[in-house]
Amino acid sequence: MSKKILAIYYTQSGQMRDVIDSLTQPIIDTGASVEKVEIKMVNSYNFPWTGSSFFAVMPDCVLGVPAQIEPFTLKETKYDMVIVGYQPWFLSPSIPSNSILNHPDFIKVVQDTPVVTISAARNMWLNAFVRVRKSIQDAGGRLVGNIALVDRHLNPISFVTIFYWMLTGKKESYLNIFPKPGVDEQEIKETAKFGRVIAARLNMVDYWDSLQYELMLDGAVNIKYPLMFIEGKAKIIFSVWAKIISKRKNKAAWLAAFKYYLFFALFIVAPIALTVDMILIRPFFGDRIQEKKNFYLQLN
Numbered sequence: 350m351s352k353k354i355l356a357i358y359y360t361q362s363g364q365m366r367d368v369i370d371s372l373t374q375p376i377i378d379t380g381a382s383v384e385k386v387e388i389k390m391v392n393s394y395n396f397p398w399t400g401s402s403f404f405a406v407m408p409d410c411v412l413g414v415p416a417q418i419e420p421f422t423l424k425e426t427k428y429d430m431v432i433v434g435y436q437p438w439f440l441s442p443s444i445p446s447n448s449i450l451n452h453p454d455f456i457k458v459v460q461d462t463p464v465v466t467i468s469a470a471r472n473m474w475l476n477a478f479v480r481v482r483k484s485i486q487d488a489g490g491r492l493v494g495n496i497a498l499v500d501r502h503l504n505p506i507s508f509v510t511i512f513y514w515m516l517t518g519k520k521e522s523y524l525n526i527f528p529k530p531g532v533d534e535q536e537i538k539e540t541a542k543f544g545r546v547i548a549a550r551l552n553m554v555d556y557w558d559s560l561q562y563e564l565m566l567d568g569a570v571n572i573k574y575p576l577m578f579i580e581g582k583a584k585i586i587f588s589v590w591a592k593i594i595s596k597r598k599n600k601a602a603w604l605a606a607f608k609y610y611l612f613f614a615l616f617i618v619a620p621i622a623l624t625v626d627m628i629l630i631r632p633f634f635g636d637r638i639q640e641k642k643n644f645y646l647q648l649n
Contacts, residue, residue, distance in 0.1 A: 351380050351381050351382050352381040352382070352430070352551045352552075353384070353425055353427075353428045353429050354373070354376060354384065354429060354432065355383075355386065355425070355428045355458065356369050356373050356383055356384070356385045356386070356431075356432040356434065357386045357388065357431065357432070357433060357434070357449060358385075358387060358432075358433065358434030358449075359387070359388045359390075359436075359443065360434075361396045361436075362514070362518075362520070362531070364436075364469055364531055364532060364537070365434045365436060367537050368434060368467060368498065368532070368540055369385060369432070369434050369467075371537055371538055371539075371540040371541045372432065372467060372496075372540045372541065372547075373385065373432070375541050375544035375548045376544050376547060376548045376551070378548070379548045379551060381429075381548070381551060384423070384425070388418055388421060388449055389418070389419040389421075390416055390419065390444075391417040391419055392416060394406070394445070396515075397514075397515055397516055397518035398515045398516060400516065400608070401601070403516075404605075404608050405604060406438065406439075406444055407439045407587070407590070407591060407594070407604065407607065408590075408591040409595075410438045410442075410443065410447075411439050411587050411588060412591050412592070412595060413441065413442075413447055413480070414444070414447075415447050415448040415451045415452075416444050416445070416448050418445075418448050418449065421454070423454060423458060425458075426458065427462070428458060428462055429462075429551070430462065430463045430464070430465065430493075430547075430551075431462050431463070431464045431465075431490065432464075432465050432466075432467065433449070433450075433464060433465070433466045433485070434466075434467050434468075434469075435449075435468050435477070436468060436469055436470060437468060437470045437473065437476075438477075440473055440476045440580060441476065441477055441480060441587075442477045442481050447480075450481065450485070450488070455488070456488040459485065459488045459489065460488060460490065461489060461490075461491070462490055462491065463493045464491060464494075465492075465494035465495070465560075466492065466494070466495045466496070467495075467496040467497075467498070467540075467543075468496070468497050469498045469531070469532050470497065470498070471499065471500050471507050471508070472500055472501075472507055472576055473576055473580045473583075475572070475576075476584045478495060478645065479644075479645070482648065482649075486649070491557075492649065493560050493561065493648065494557075494561050494569075494648070495561065495569065495570060495648060496540070496543050496564060496569040496570070497569065497570050497571070498532045498536060498537070498540065499532065500530065500531055500532060500533075501533065501536075504575075504576065504579075504619075505615070505616065506527060506528065509527060510523055510527050510528060510529070510530035510531075511530050511531070514530035542567050543567060543569055546563050546567060547560070570646060572642050572646070574631070574638060574642075575623055577641065577645070578623065579622075579623070581641075582622065590610075594607065
């Protein structure tokens with residue numbers, strides 16, 4: 350009997366659709382039944398964004414407030430594996446992704462089921478993954494694999510290119526100088542290699558036990574310490590801003606202040622903090638840094 354796989358995801362730009370197609374094609378080629386479900390939101394997030402609409406979602410995103418999903422139908426009541434495609438917004442699962450994870454139909458189908466997560470991010474995905482991991486565990490799912498696709502260019506460069514893409518909808522070289530934004534198209538195509546790893550295990554006994562190890566050998570996850578350091582600090586700051594803004598009547602003014610703070614923090618504060626850390630902290634706390642990396646690598 351062929352295996353039944355559910356691949357459920359949200360996409361705004363179409364990038365995650367391409368990722369899911371590439372990942373699942375080798376699984377389909379084995380004869381498995383792959384049901385792809387692209388979630389739509391009742392109040393859709395238009396693409397491209399405007400600057401104000403993008404920052405307006407920050408409080409609800411960081412605070413984990415779900416939004417209403419358009420009705421969707423799943424063909425099966427039980428699957429052999431579920432693939433969840435999601436994207437981080439503001440170091441958190443995007444509102445549509447969080448809404449999927451909290452939807453009763455998803456919770457029902459994921460119980461006692463192996464789950465593989467795959468994200469596509471600018472470069473900071475760690476805190477979003479921790480929250481996705483907890484949501485799957487709370488729903489009774491068994492997380493057996495995680496794949497994190499990122500824009501591999503330098504942090505300041507990818508910051509510029511992602512905003513160009515978000516505000517214009519054009520996945521092209523800004524000014525013919527900057528690299529193309531988002532996950533590299535060739536890397537999206539090469540996501541099929543992870544699908545082949547998954548496909549090879551579908552008919553094995555105890556086939557999920559070492560899946561993540563094999564995925565990591567193929568480069569499914571790569572944690573860079575400077576980004577981990579920045580994200581760890583920014584997570585706390587984002588949470589404070591989100592709580593403050595959510596309680597304000599004049600949210601627009603506070604969101605504008607957050608926007609300018611974000612630019613200042615990225616281009617001024619972060620380089621200074623990284624330099625201080627490199628000199629005074631990193632050389633003396635190698636074990637603690639490795640423990641932190643291990644925390645983000647864990648599936649349970």
